[in-house]
Amino acid sequence: MADSYRFHFYVTSSDEKTLEVARQMEEALSQKFEGMEFEIKNLFEGGNAADALQDGVFSVPSLVKKMPEPIAQVIADFDNNADILIAVEKLSDSN
Amino acid sequence: MKHVLVIDDDESVRDAFEIALSSMEVAVEVTSVNNGESGVEKAVAMTPDLIFLDLKMPGIDGVETLRRIRAAGCESPVYIATAFMPEFLDELALAAKEGLRFGLSQKPLTGEQIRMIAEGSIEGLDREGVGNDG
Numbered sequence: 001m002a003d004s005y006r007f008h009f010y011v012t013s014s015d016e017k018t019l020e021v022a023r024q025m026e027e028a029l030s031q032k033f034e035g036m037e038f039e040i041k042n043l044f045e046g047g048n049a050a051d052a053l054q055d056g057v058f059s060v061p062s063l064v065k066k067m068p069e070p071i072a073q074v075i076a077d078f079d080n081n082a083d084i085l086i087a088v089e090k091l092s093d094s095n
Numbered sequence: 096m097k098h099v100l101v102i103d104d105d106e107s108v109r110d111a112f113e114i115a116l117s118s119m120e121v122a123v124e125v126t127s128v129n130n131g132e133s134g135v136e137k138a139v140a141m142t143p144d145l146i147f148l149d150l151k152m153p154g155i156d157g158v159e160t161l162r163r164i165r166a167a168g169c170e171s172p173v174y175i176a177t178a179f180m181p182e183f184l185d186e187l188a189l190a191a192k193e194g195l196r197f198g199l200s201q202k203p204l205t206g207e208q209i210r211m212i213a214e215g216s217i218e219g220l221d222r223e224g225v226g227n228d229g
Contacts, residue, residue: 012197012198015194043179044191049184057179058201059208075211
């Protein structure tokens with residue numbers, strides 16, 4: 001049985017542009033990791049800063065593969081759609 | 096040649112960035128300044144590929160520096176360096192609500208982390224870009 005995948009997308013804004021990037025990212029991830037869980041985490045809201053520290057995040061925005069371990073972080077120009085797709089591939093290869 | 100601007104009042108931090116970025120595979124020219132006012136001037140003059148900006152500095156702080164950089168029309172990617180602690184993040188949250196776009200980097204960064212941010216932000220993900228925890 002395949003491990004379940006969980007991703008955190010850490011951001012510093014919840015504006016429309018960021019949400020559109022997140023939507024594209026979630027779509028790309030869902031095509032690669034069936035049944036995966038995806039969560040947007042604005043560092044300025046709730047306990048997300050603490051979660052970032054727990055995830056070993058040192059840069060925001062970043063995409064984190066939380067599960068399965070090992071945790072992996074990708075930094076990219078996420079405004080660039082091509083970089084989103086490459087980020088997903090990189091995380092796929094990080095297992 | 097890629098251009099990175101480092102704005103930080105701590106000389107040891109500026110040196111750390113220069114050492115880390117000088118060992119990247121792609122040629123990177125690093126310009127360092129020790130205050131926000133000079134940082135704004137350099138940013139506007141250079142339009143660098145990437146800017147690392149300290150949050151807490153004498154004179155104008157990182158947020159005001161970013162505000163002036165954006166007001167002058169420079170849209171270079173900016174990473175503000177700070178601890179991910181509420182006392183620092185509250186000010187940055189207000190800046191984000193103003194519509195200022197920026198990234199954050201945890202402080203302090205290792206040389207490898209500096210290179211990962213630069214590679215991801217400047218070059219795309221055609222080389223390294225994934226960091227495993229542990």
